[in-house]
Amino acid sequence: MTFTKDSGLVKVWVSLVMVGTYKLDQVPVLFNLKAVVTDVVNGTA
Template sequence: MTYTKDSVIVKTWVSLVMAGAYTVDQVPALFNLRTVVQEVLGTLE
């Protein structure tokens, strides 16, 4: 399974991180979920 920036779960996690409920490090490393969330947030190092 591969997530994209348009996946509902990615949008949900981006919202949660932006709201301060979670940090990027708390996003599950499920397939490529954390990577895509980082890309959307612009925090990919």
């Protein structure tokens, strides 16, 4: 399974990180989820 910036789970985690509920280091290592969320939050995706 591969996540993209348009995946629902990525969008949920990005919003949770952006509002401060979670930090990037708390995103679970699930396939490429953490990498994609990090890219979106940092504006590189």
